[in-house]
Amino acid sequence: MAALPFYVSPEQLMQDKAEYAKKGISRGRSVVVLVVREGILLAADNPSATLYKISEVYDRVAFAGVGKYSEFENLRKAGIRHADLKGFMYSREDVTGRSLANAYSQLLGSAFSQEMKPLEVEIVLADLGTDGRADEIYRISYDGSIFDEPLLTAVGGRAEQLGALLRERIKSPPPLPDGLRIVRGAFQEISESPLPAEQMEVGLLDRTAVGRTFRRFSRQELSAIVDTPG
Amino acid sequence: MKRNLSAAFAAPFESPSFLDCLRAVGYFDSAVPASVQRLDRIPHATTVLAVRYAGGVVMAGDRQASEGYQVSSRAISKVIPVDRHSCVAIAGAAGPAIDMARLFRVEIEHYEKLEGVMLTTDGKANKLAQMVREALPMAMQGLVVVPLFAGYDLGRESGRIYKYDPAGGRYEEDSYHANGSGGLFARNALKMLWKEGLSRAQAIEAALRALYEAADEDLGTGGPDFVREIYPSVFTMDREGTIELPQAEVARYYRNLVEVLKRKE
Numbered sequence: 001m002a003a004l005p006f007y008v009s010p011e012q013l014m015q016d017k018a019e020y021a022k023k024g025i026s027r028g029r030s031v032v033v034l035v036v037r038e039g040i041l042l043a044a045d046n047p048s049a050t051l052y053k054i055s056e057v058y059d060r061v062a063f064a065g066v067g068k069y070s071e072f073e074n075l076r077k078a079g080i081r082h083a084d085l086k087g088f089m090y091s092r093e094d095v096t097g098r099s100l101a102n103a104y105s106q107l108l109g110s111a112f113s114q115e116m117k118p119l120e121v122e123i124v125l126a127d128l129g130t131d132g133r134a135d136e137i138y139r140i141s142y143d144g145s146i147f148d149e150p151l152l153t154a155v156g157g158r159a160e161q162l163g164a165l166l167r168e169r170i171k172s173p174p175p176l177p178d179g180l181r182i183v184r185g186a187f188q189e190i191s192e193s194p195l196p197a198e199q200m201e202v203g204l205l206d207r208t209a210v211g212r213t214f215r216r217f218s219r220q221e222l223s224a225i226v227d228t229p230g
Numbered sequence: 231m232k233r234n235l236s237a238a239f240a241a242p243f244e245s246p247s248f249l250d251c252l253r254a255v256g257y258f259d260s261a262v263p264a265s266v267q268r269l270d271r272i273p274h275a276t277t278v279l280a281v282r283y284a285g286g287v288v289m290a291g292d293r294q295a296s297e298g299y300q301v302s303s304r305a306i307s308k309v310i311p312v313d314r315h316s317c318v319a320i321a322g323a324a325g326p327a328i329d330m331a332r333l334f335r336v337e338i339e340h341y342e343k344l345e346g347v348m349l350t351t352d353g354k355a356n357k358l359a360q361m362v363r364e365a366l367p368m369a370m371q372g373l374v375v376v377p378l379f380a381g382y383d384l385g386r387e388s389g390r391i392y393k394y395d396p397a398g399g400r401y402e403e404d405s406y407h408a409n410g411s412g413g414l415f416a417r418n419a420l421k422m423l424w425k426e427g428l429s430r431a432q433a434i435e436a437a438l439r440a441l442y443e444a445a446d447e448d449l450g451t452g453g454p455d456f457v458r459e460i461y462p463s464v465f466t467m468d469r470e471g472t473i474e475l476p477q478a479e480v481a482r483y484y485r486n487l488v489e490v491l492k493r494k495e
Contacts, residue, residue, distance in 0.1 A: 080343045081251050088336050
């Protein structure tokens, strides 16, 4: 391969890559992850009933991704492989959201600095607490930077506005139906269009469950919750 | 192990199989070489059985592992839940059998998480047959693993039972089956007790009675242990999911049975 004909400063290069990734992510819809009393709620504005943005990773760990589907889908699968391998070789209790979040951060970080094209994704890992260990929510950005979010996080298009709006309205973990209604309201306000329950994808890491705690809400269950005034 | 856990993140990986994942990290490279001497004195798991009833299937097993004429464990679990609708029960060399059951469980769960849908009951049964066949070299060295698989088929809304042979043969059983050293006696008992359209409670009773008869005739099978309070483990799989029967209920059944048997004498 011939050498690059022009000199581009590293700063410029990184800035361009970041802008490219941000643009890709901001085009898409968003996902909110929120601690509720019953567990950790993951809600996405997703018109597709089969192309998921939210997924189970392990007993107490769930994944949410926004941006380019093919890219976060690959990341999701890698996470499940990592978790299953670790759980099989050590024990199921040894699989933690923190170690997975670190692995994701490494991967995204090196892809951002080494590849021509950065990954246009932003992902969230939720780890349901147990026996006095607190709930954990990690947001991992396209460049590998990792944020530990205490109560809630929003990723995707207009994530900043969405997050600010939700933080204003939610100060402590609400009950699940209330949380779901607030999140739906915020989605509607930000996009300035109605969001029917059929267009939401919702999952919950359930505090009362044993073993695999993740469950996905069916569209019927969902409309029963959000369409009944609380 | 050749490579570490980060291999999960390495290559683009198209297989939904956890076994392929383990192969990629070199897990199977340390398999038993063919030159190893036959192992004869290792713990063996003994009697397990499955009984189909109207709208579901019950699976039960005694709790004893035997090493020749000696008891090597009084409280092992031979019925292992796989997912919300199926269980696998193991007979044969206890170590490799438990390992296989654990691996099978992860394999099924891994597929479900990656693909977003559960495997069909037939799909799970076939996967297990492949795993038994892959263990054939081990079987030649005396480490024979013979699982029994049972599950609730969501499509057909009925319970299904599969038995295996050490070479990986898979055969579906229509009504009931029992495996292990006491399997023959349990099957004989079930032959008398089983009829089409059993209720869940009747099927549980038939399963527990068959285990009792197996323990009565076979040295390797453990009966209800009233002193240590160890009783057979029982799981039912139906529309409600996979449910383990509480040990207290199993104990109550056996106390009644003993009373009834005494009165007859």
